[in-house]
Amino acid sequence: MKRDRELLYDLLVVRSVEQEIARRYSEQQMRCPTHLCIGQEATAVGVCAALRPEDVVFSGHRSHGHYLAKGGDLTAMLAELYGRGSGCSAGKGGSMHLVDLSVGFLGAVPIVGSTIPMAVGAALGFLLQKLPRVSVVFFGDAAVEEGVTWESIDFALLERLPVVFVCENNLYSVQTPLSARQPAGRTIAQVAAGHGVETESVDGNDVFAVQRAARAAVDRARAGGGPTFLELATYRHLEHVGPNEDVSLGYRSAEEVEAWRARCPVEHATRVLLERGELDASELDELRRRILRDVRHALELARDAPEAQGSLLSDVFASTVSPIDGDQR
Amino acid sequence: MKRDRELLYDLLVVRSVEQEIARRYSEQQMRCPTHLCIGQEATAVGVCAALRPEDVVFSGHRSHGHYLAKGGDLTAMLAELYGRGSGCSAGKGGSMHLVDLSVGFLGAVPIVGSTIPMAVGAALGFLLQKLPRVSVVFFGDAAVEEGVTWESIDFALLERLPVVFVCENNLYSVQTPLSARQPAGRTIAQVAAGHGVETESVDGNDVFAVQRAARAAVDRARAGGGPTFLELATYRHLEHVGPNEDVSLGYRSAEEVEAWRARCPVEHATRVLLERGELDASELDELRRRILRDVRHALELARDAPEAQGSLLSDVFASTVSPIDGDQR
Amino acid sequence: MTRQLTYAAALREGLDLCLQHDSRVYVMGLGVPDAKGLFGSTLDLARVHGSTRVRDMPTAENAMTGVALGSALVGMRPVLTHQRVDFALLAVEQMVNQVAKWHYMFGGQQPVPLVIRMVIGRGWGQGPQHAQSLQAWFAHVPGLKVVMPATPYDAKGLLIASVEDDNPVISLEHRWLYGVSGPVPEGVYRTPIQQARIARSGNDVTVVATSYMVLEALRAADELALRGVSCEVIDLRTVAPLDEATLLESCRKTGRLVVADTGATSFGVGAEIVARSTERCFSDLRAAPARVGLPDCPAPSAPSLAAEYYPRSHAIVQACHRVLGLPAPAPEAASSHPLDVPDPDFTGPF
Amino acid sequence: MTRQLTYAAALREGLDLCLQHDSRVYVMGLGVPDAKGLFGSTLDLARVHGSTRVRDMPTAENAMTGVALGSALVGMRPVLTHQRVDFALLAVEQMVNQVAKWHYMFGGQQPVPLVIRMVIGRGWGQGPQHAQSLQAWFAHVPGLKVVMPATPYDAKGLLIASVEDDNPVISLEHRWLYGVSGPVPEGVYRTPIQQARIARSGNDVTVVATSYMVLEALRAADELALRGVSCEVIDLRTVAPLDEATLLESCRKTGRLVVADTGATSFGVGAEIVARSTERCFSDLRAAPARVGLPDCPAPSAPSLAAEYYPRSHAIVQACHRVLGLPAPAPEAASSHPLDVPDPDFTGPF
Ligand SMILES: Cc1ncc(C[n+]2csc(CCOP(=O)(O)OP(=O)(O)O)c2C)c(N)n1
Ligand SMILES: Cc1ncc(C[n+]2csc(CCOP(=O)(O)OP(=O)(O)O)c2C)c(N)n1
Ligand SMILES: [Mg+2]
């Protein structure tokens, strides 16, 4: 568990990184589709705060926050967005394919729902190897429309696997609202509960609440109690992909966006800590400045790193084999 | 709705057809994988009795009963098993691909779960065309393990489509019991209900109960009330595919098979009608004899029909087009 | 002068006409009615024809393909769209086991009038899972027709022909073509399926190209013309069933064959075209054919790697030189525009 | 005499050894632990190694492929099986987008040691959805290795090599091979991946065959030998990456090429082999190559139609005659055994 100040710190980092990406994106140097998580930082930070370093995380197209919250290397992530050879995926993946094995961030890919069974598989691997580890997967509200999600949850239940399913419900899939995609009169959590999985619905913009719920789920999983499904209510401030606001597209109202901005997860955590007196305004300013400096420094390192070169045909295949009778040789 | 005597008649027909197939299968003239439904006749007969001729049915690998109960042509079905050109699918499909468009049996295919979205699509077609028709799909307990099933149910709910999902839960998928495939502590009906679909669990070996439940579901669907999910408990007497008993395989006990044979749907309906005095033993004998004679006659017609020939490359594509401005020409 | 439209606008007009004229047609896909309208190709159609006929859908590609099929079986004529072929891989079971085989396996009783539009292509770091080009897969499946319009004219003409066809048609649209413009007649017309187009006639070498590679092939032909080489460029338009006649006639004439395809070279469309030509007109071929396509690796995201990954006109020029026994051409001049966005010179009108 | 085992028993022994020696290996698939044991290839393994390591699974092909992948990412070495490639079409998204590309798209950090066994093949009215043979698909996807053992020796040798490989390997097993027997050494050995086998050497024509078609090709070679034609039969064994060296060497020697594959001819494995050979050794080829494979229609169920659908040795003989410029051979003698079950003459031991 992280202390509340650490949670705020992590929130500020993710927010700052995303804002800096948004600011620089129009320079057209980060030349890949980029899904920012501004407005949704608390889900990433709250859940990852409940994890141990050896626990693993998978994610989807909107993964910057998850990667950073799990401890992923910032410069390597930004270098990946810049298409650099030093990117976390050597420039092969771009924003939609982040990985940092050293901190258990096992991978993010932009096929909706696709990492959900992988997270379950990692949990199966832990069970088979008798390792007390937990696997977590982040996905959006659209992912529950994919059948593979329910296949995965059912299998996790069947085998009582140590996995936590984290649904970030931000009400939209690209420009399409939930009401055009999912039946009325039920919540996502209710469907999950119908499958028999332990389920909790949480305010996804309250990082403290998220951490509490995640902690309970992770503890249960580690203790052999099986999977948990968390539905976290949250909201994306910017457009689906790219650095801009998008009220002009007309699929959601300015009022709605405003109402959710008023529930900003970073401001919420800041307010709580200020009110509690665990932080004062000048400390906060200083924190923000330091973070911004670090982020900008990382951005410059990433931007100035050499382009990925000469590796087009490398790593299609691993060149290694693992002889089954290896120890006998 | 069919009268109870008609239901019994239909049950006797399906049973007789399946028994005759089983008897002849070892002659090795029906050279295709054949999944018999002996023990499960009441689901097919009960559900189809609630349908109108213009309502449509889809099914899976174990479809003989559904095809016949919907009014499919017996000789054409048997000819299909025999690989004859006069088969209902011209010999192209075999037992696993039955169709009879004239009675609204739109097709059966042996990919688990695969016709479920098609049935939903047919229902969408009815809605778009404002036709007061209902679409029904039969599938086994394994199909609920496929994600496409939940995708389909969710979409049917979203659009309130006139479709009835009929799950024939016979406890096994090939030789694998439910307990090795699906989480404990929940029923299939509970999962369906969790998705928000109107759900009912029924004794699938009681044809009267099945018809009642199906009738309610079909009426609801036709009235615009949306989809229903029926879980029908039943049991397969013979091996998964082929004409033999299979207790020797060891995956289910002789006692279990016996207990379910004691709940035979055909005997149950017979007993009820005999007890009610709506039928006497000699009428029943006569009925059975007549049915057997008809089935054998159909079998001979099918067997003696010419093999499918010369059509290997026909019908890969339809040769027709439908000009959009057809009426203007 | 004939009216000029973009490829996206041509598609949109084709859909509009189909919706207008045939009440059985409906259009469905993720984001179809939204403000971006599938790269502009469905813009505003929901407002015009209503959101029952121009529909969004849940992110459930597999079921929705079955839904489209089921609706076709009761008389509808769906046009299903996927924003990337990569996403449609979830629906392969439906497309390959069911849609492709339905007419055949039930003895030819039930036509399946279903069009599945899928976006292929490249650019702006699309990377490994947003840029596949799997026409060879669909073409390998008997029962599917596979079209790849390269021009606005054919985008509309093949779309209408596909909607009118009583068979499933897979249409693959390259994202770099949506902005390309060219002449598009008003009203209903068709580009016949299974009919390739001689995009430029020539005598020395045949270049068979698909989709976006037709543009690269035409540019290569321009360059080769400067050196006195006369290139015949065939815009394949339909990948399956192949228009063997046009292909073989050209090979017989030129005796030299280069294939330029948007997909992976190995086991790709080029393999079939080379094999077919070699089998059928071996004695007319005067040199080994050559293929231009993607190397055997997934699509990388970094622009620097993608620039190496995607062959451009110069690769076609090189292949033609090889096939013609000419010395290798001078290396490509450094490009004046970024290679991960469409070349503005390529947007037409042509 | 070397010990003789069936193909199924050889696979079973290979799995048994892998399970014995490497605790990270587990085997998973529908019916794997049941009394039929996937055509005998997994019989009894659950009893020996326990049902955690030799596992059944829910009918959820897509998720279970992702599960296998995820487990590989944390150190396991899964062997996933599907009773038919047709069922595995539900898992194409995982196989193609994820499994194939994982190592590459994350910059080569994470190997994916995952073997996916799938049954292909024919017989007894399997029909349109139980008999597809989609090796060309998998071979078209960079990042997947694709093997098709034809003999019991290679069934075991390639299985062990595949399990030991730190990359995803797709293994396609033809259902008519499970009962075939042949020499199989005891203990651990490997058949190298990407190494074709000269199953019979000859000088007049090269027949490249895959899987079950190797048996038909050998029979054709026998028949051709009676007429004085010396056939070189190459058992491809690995479809991707191709063993180009062996292929080209043989083509250069004989100057004539026939490919016999279990899949659809159009856009199939034969196309790549013909294209590759034509491109690389055009001047050595003395005649148009020929392909033997399935015609452009789905597999029909009726035995009478299936008999026409599946090419047998005679079709290979015909193709060789064509390629050699010999007059067409006499029509095939009527078969003395039914054509929809394995020919007893084909069960070996060879
Ligand atoms: C299988 C698949 N289908 C469609 C898409 C296109 N797509 C990319 S992101 C996205 C929206 C997903 O919405 P959600 O899961 O709610 O996540 P959010 O973007 O809201 O964070 C879609 C549909 C995709 N990437 N994968
Ligand atoms: C997608 C898919 N996976 C696996 C199979 C193999 N298979 C054929 S029938 C069957 C059992 C299905 O069980 P259930 O749905 O309960 O129907 P039942 O046979 O019990 O009537 C399976 C797994 C298949 N046909 N399709
Ligand atoms: Mg969302």
Ligand SMILES: [Mg+2]
């Ligand atoms: Mg069952």
